[in-house]
Amino acid sequence: MGETTHSLSDKRYRSISDSVYKIVTLALCSMSFVFIIILLIVLFHASLASIVVNGLRFFTTTTWNPAINSKVISVDGFSAMWGANYGMLVFFVGTLGSSILALLVGVPVGVGIALFISEFGPKRLDGPITLLLQLMAGIPSVIFGFWGILILSPWIRKFFAPALGKYLFFIPIFSGQVYSSGFLSSGFILALMIIPIIASISRDAMAQTPVLLKEGGRALGLTDWEISRKIVIPYARQGIIGGSILGLGRALGETMAVALVCGGADFLPKTMFYPINTLSAFIVTSLDSAFTDPSGMYVAALGELALVLLAITMIVNISARLLVSKGFLSNPENVVQV
Amino acid sequence: MDLMEAQQERMSKEKSETLERSDENTSSINSQMSPGDRIRMSSLNVYYGNSHVLKDLNLTIEDRKITVIMGPSGCGKSTLIRTLNRMNDTVHAFKLTGEIALDGINIYSKEVNPTLLKLRVGMVFQKPNPFPISIYDNVAFGPKIHKLSKNRAEMDEIVMQALKQAALWEEVKDRLKANALSLSGGQQQRLCIARALAVRPEILLLDEPASALDPGSTAKVQELMVELKKDLTLVLVTHNMQQAATVANKVAFLYNGSLVEVGQSPDIFENPQKKVTEDYISGRLT
Amino acid sequence: MAQVETPQEKRKLVEIRGPRNFRSRVLTDKIAKTACLGVILVAFYPFADILYLFILNGVRSISWARLTENTVGGNSLGGGGLSNALEGSLFLIGLSALIVVPIGVFGGVYLAEFSNNNWISKVSRFTADILAGVPSIVLGYVGFSLLVLYFGWGFSAMAAAITLAVLMFPYILRTTELALRRVPESIREGALALGSNKTSIINRLTLRFALPGILTGVLLAISISVGETAPLIYTASFSNYATTQLFHSPVGYLTYMVFVFSQIPTSEAHALAYLASLLLVLIVLAINLASRVGLRRLTKPLESEG
Structure with a gap:
């Protein structure tokens, strides 16, 4: 050969x-x-029964009642339980709410860390802080959740929520009964998990600021903070927004940590102290009950939840990706704010 | 000119609140200051880590004169000019010994705030670095931050005055809202000069301001410098002999971090005392 | 603006001129810097606390029995050991790495060596990024629906490993591409000049040069999948007994121990959850440290030789 x-x-x-x-x-x-x-294809196929049978009610109602003890009937060619209702609103609201709270906490903290690394802090700390961020990002979600059960939730119930209630009682969302797990603990734990993403992408964007512009600012007598606020942050704005949206994507899909600290509610939250439930947390904790549904509708409905979750995270991630990689810093217009 | 003086006066009234610490500072007043000197460097040494960039410099900058620092590239001229308003503070492993006194105050002493120092000692860089915002906003950037105007009309006045001083007013008065990046390189550099002038510095440092410009723009910037020295003290770094000869009152020749020769303008070109200076001037050394 | 002569005038200039708002600006500057330092502490405190809590309690929970025995009970009781979960975790990771490494690495070869940045590579990169952003629970549901139910594999190592493989794929694909792109062109050209074909250049030279970078990506992907729980609940379920069967046999894993036993308020259950957490944290930190150091080397500009 x-x-x-x-x-x-x-x-x-x-x-x-x-x-x-x-x-x-x-x-x-x-x-x-x-x-x-x-x-x-698989998601669509698996959830087809739920899409057809539940229709719009899936998006507009808050009751998740599989009615497993009633009788199997046939609706539009699919078998379902008589009297069952599948509404995802509670989980949808929980997912959005906890992720938004995570952003409200995570973006200022992440940007602050990025500023410290790229502008304020001593150079020799840059490497160690970055490494710590990466290691923090590597901690498994379920361990964050375990920590949430042990430390964060009790702290919120005993100290943080009562303090909020004491000083902000006139705002309705900060009043009333305090539950140990729920909105606040979910939002905070998600914030911790997305801070590394936001910080590192913001840091990368800030590092792109031309030294010449920063020196121009310094020569005009700007303080370090003024250089950051008027020159660096506006220049890195797209990266900061992109990183935040990427963080949002992660928060929306985050499962285990939230499953452990959300409180597993099946009703809409009225205050920040209420327990909640999210799409991902509900899916992961419901497999056993789904098997008890003789019509199979429960499993299909979980599939539709997964489909909704996928749709939301895809939209979020695609827009983040468009912001971060394409057209990133390509447009110098409106880059510096006065 | 009247406006500038009015401004200056107003600001000296305002400042009174801020740093009335002259008594603490008297210790560092250099008794050898001659009346016309603004800046005096004595035994100035600068290091970046282990490399010794400026070696035992003694030099004075005179009031309302153009002092040109020239020398071959890498001789430390940029480092020297940047130490005059403490732009090097944030550079890694930067170390300075000796003294730079501005009106008798050591600007590296603890009492001096590096940010405030830059209000008195402005700087223009080698490459034009306008902010990517409108022409007007560029000039107004410093005054806005430092709250130098009480209202819009005053700000307009400051911007106009600075642009006029920088000989840019006629060219841009109809498009102040246009993005600064739409200007030509030469215009951008004059805009940067206007931006520096708008905070009313007393001393303006120019670090090879024309090196990135075409000959026409270079000539304009040169004319501008001569015009500016009526009101301001200028320090210019350049490797352009002709430019040095055209604008300089005083010339300091820097070689390998050491001050080789200092002299008044025509003399040093016609009659250099040192061999290296002569070599450089005649173009044998670059 | 006369020449500076009288002491008064001299004094005037001695004062460093400052606008009225200066003090508040300096204060703002200080506050901002302090706040940035503050948020670092706020963000890293939980991280430090997590390490402290789980290392301390994890080490306290170490016992021969817990490390070598199988789990007893399940959702309600919780006791025994976690040897089944430890073995299961390693089994699943090994199996999924076996599946995904060839796919990811050679997919990366196409991106770096053949694609010339064509539309296929752009679509592939884009979809890889999308895939990396798909919530793992969604992957779990798909694995469950397709592999466990439709293919009839049941809760099984294979279903779980394939699901994990899909999760790891984008990371390995992209780091392999990155690593290959950093191999200097001169090496390829030198081999090409000797008359080698592209296949042998890639297999014998380029891949070998890029190996450290590729390993870094693989390690990173493994550390991500070690910490996964949600997709495994839907594909591997859980088992109190170690197994080497690929199909029709549920598998245990460490993250499940944490998830379930952290919710059971008995000290024995918590001890197991702590021990599982300790193992997870140690594994993940070790892999992460190793791969991040490697990754840093990978993204650093290549030093010129000689």
């Missing part, structure tokens, strides 16, 4: 092996596309 190593035919053999190699790697590389397609 290797006799005529220097013949023409060997060259042909070589180019064939190259094209085979190319095609095989191409196939493997397009798996990311294939996976997404499979994901969408």
Whole structure:
């Protein structure tokens, strides 16, 4: 086989092996596309029964009642339980609410850390702080949740929530009964989990600020904070927003930590002290009960929840990606604020 | 000119609140100051880590004169001019010994706030660095931060005055809202000069301000400098011999971090005392 | 603006001129800097507390029995040990890495060596980023629906490993591309000049040069999947017994121990949850430290040789 190593035919053999190699790697590389397609098809197929049977009620009602003890009936060709109602509003509100709270806490903290790394802090701390952020991002979600049960939730119940209630009682969302797990603990734990993302992407964007602009500001007699606020932050604005949206995407889909500290509510929260439930936390904790539904509708409804969650996170992540990589810093207009 | 003086006066009244610490500072007043000197450097040494960038410099900058610092690239001229308003403070491993006295105060002493120092000693950089906002906002940037105007009309006046001083007013008066990046390189540099002038510095440092400009713009910036020295003290770093000869009152020749020769303008070019200076002036050294 | 001569005038200039708002600006500057330092402490305190809490309590919970015995009970009781979960975790990670590493690495080869930045590579990168952002619980549901139910594999190591593989894929794909792109062009050209074809250049040279970077990506992906819980609940379920079967046999894993036993308020259950947490934290921190150091080397500009 290797006799005529220097013949023409060997060259042909070589180019064939190259094209085979190319095609095989191409196939493997397009798996990311294939996976997404499979994901969408399977999710859609699995939740079809719920989409058809539950219709708009799925998005507009707050009751999640599988009615597993009633009788199986047939609706539009799918089997369902008589008297069941699947409404995702409680979980949807919980997901959005806790993620927004996480952003409210996480963005200022993340940007503050980024400012400290890139502007204020001593250079020799940059590496260690960045490494700490990365290690923090690596801590498993379920461990954050365990810490939440042990430390954060009790702290909120005993100290933080009563303090809020004492000083902000005139605002309705800060009054009334305090539950140990819920809105506040979910939002805070999510904030902790997205701070590393926001901080590191903001830091990268801030590092792009031209030294010349910063020096121009310094030569005009701006303090360090004024340079940061008037020159660095406006310049890095797109990166900061992109990082925050990426953090939002993570918070929306975050499952285990929230499942442990959300309180597992099946009603809408009235105050910040209420227990909540989120799409992801509800899905992960409901598999056992879903199996008890003889019509299979419960499993399909969980699929529709997953589909909704996927849709939200996809929209969020795509917009973050467009902001962070494309057109990022390409537009100097409106970059510096006065 | 009247406006400037009025401004100056108003500000000296305002400042009284701020730093009446002259008594603490008298210790560092250099008794050898001659009346016309604004800045005096004595035994100035600068290091970046282990490299010794400026070696035992003694130099004075005179009031309302143009002092030109020249020398081959890498001789430390940029470092020197940046130490005059403490732009190097944040540079890693920067170390300075000796003294730089501004009107008798050591600007590196604890009492002096580096931010306030920059209000008195402005700076224009090698490359034009306008902020990517409107022309007007660029000039108004400093005055706004420092709250130098009480109302819009005053701010308009400051902006106009600064642009006139920078000989840019006629060219931009109809498009003050346009983005500064839409200006030509030469205009951008004059805008940066106007931006620096708008906070009313007494001393203006120019770090090779024309090195990135075409000959026409360079000539304009040169004319501007001569005009500006009526009101301000200028320090110019350049490696352009002709520019130095055109604008300088006093020339300091820096070589390898040491001050080789200092002289009044025409003399040093016509009759250099040192061999290195002569080599540099005649173009044998770059 | 006369020449400075009289002592009074000299004094005037001695004062460093300051606008009226200066003090408040300096104060604002100080407050802002302090606040930035403050938020760092606020953010890192929980992290430090997590390490302290789980290392301390985890070490206290170490016992021979807990490390070597199987879990007893499940959702309600909680006792015994976690050897089944530890073994299961390692089994799942090993299996999923076995599946995903070839796919991810050779997919990355296409992106770096063949694609010339064509539309296929752009779509692939874009969808990889999207995939990395898909909540893991959604992947879990899909794995459950397709592999566990539709393919009829039941809760099984294979279903879980494939789900984890999909989760790890984008990270390995992108870091492999990054690592390959950093191999100097001169190496490829030198081999090309010797008459090698592209296949052998990539397999014998480029991949070898990029190996540290690729390993970094693989480690990072592994550390992410070690900490995963949600997709495994839907694909592996849980088992009190170690298994090596690929199909029709649920598998235990450490994160499940934390999730379930942290909610059972008995000291024995909590001890197991602490011990599982300790193991997880140690594994994840070790892998992360190793891979981050590698990644830093990877993103640092290449030093010119010689």
